[in-house]
Amino acid sequence: MYRLVYMSTPKRPLSREDLDAMLAAATRNNNRNGITGILIQDHKRFLQYLEGNEDRVEETFARISLDKRHHAIFRLKSGVIVRRQFPGWSMASKTVDQSGSLTNVVRELVKACDRDVAEELLNFAAARDRAT
Numbered sequence: 001m002y003r004l005v006y007m008s009t010p011k012r013p014l015s016r017e018d019l020d021a022m023l024a025a026a027t028r029n030n031n032r033n034g035i036t037g038i039l040i041q042d043h044k045r046f047l048q049y050l051e052g053n054e055d056r057v058e059e060t061f062a063r064i065s066l067d068k069r070h071h072a073i074f075r076l077k078s079g080v081i082v083r084r085q086f087p088g089w090s091m092a093s094k095t096v097d098q099s100g101s102l103t104n105v106v107r108e109l110v111k112a113c114d115r116d117v118a119e120e121l122l123n124f125a126a127a128r129d130r131a132t
């Protein structure tokens with residue numbers, strides 16, 4: 001199992017409709033490619049975690065990287081993990097409200113994850129929270 005975590009910046013705030021359309025395409029493609037994961041957005045950034053077959057994940061990330069809806073795409077981590085962490089989610093999505101913290105949202109999402117993966121995601125979220 002292979003996972004990739006990145007952060008990016010939306011070019012402009014995505015409307016609910018834009019986000020839903022994007023998630024519909026993501027879910028369809030990810031189902032086909034055996035990819036699962038989470039996508040979280042706060043008021044200024046996306047944090048996405050993708051897992052699956054290495055080639056499929058890298059191919060998906062390459063496609064996502066070309067998407068004009070965001071930029072400043074920064075790979076935080078990629079590599080092998082022991083097993084799939086989000087088996088039920090072709091792409092779980094959460095929005096952090098203005099006053100909320102990314103860390104709190106991530107903490108909820110990683111409850112069933114292995115400790116190393118959970119801590120990694122929490123650390124990225126905490127770094128992001130400190131930067132805002």
Ligand SMILES: Cc1cc2nc3c(=O)[nH]c(=O)nc-3n(C[C@H](O)[C@H](O)[C@H](O)COP(=O)(O)O)c2cc1C
Pocket residue numbers: 022025026027029030039046048050060063064065066067069070091
């Ligand atoms: C923040 C962000 C996250 C995305 N996540 C995924 C994803 O997990 N899987 C995916 O296939 N496409 C994702 N996309 C959309 C892709 O960039 C691309 O638009 C889509 O895969 C094209 O699919 P289509 O050819 O079926 O329309 C994401 C886009 C953005 C901006």
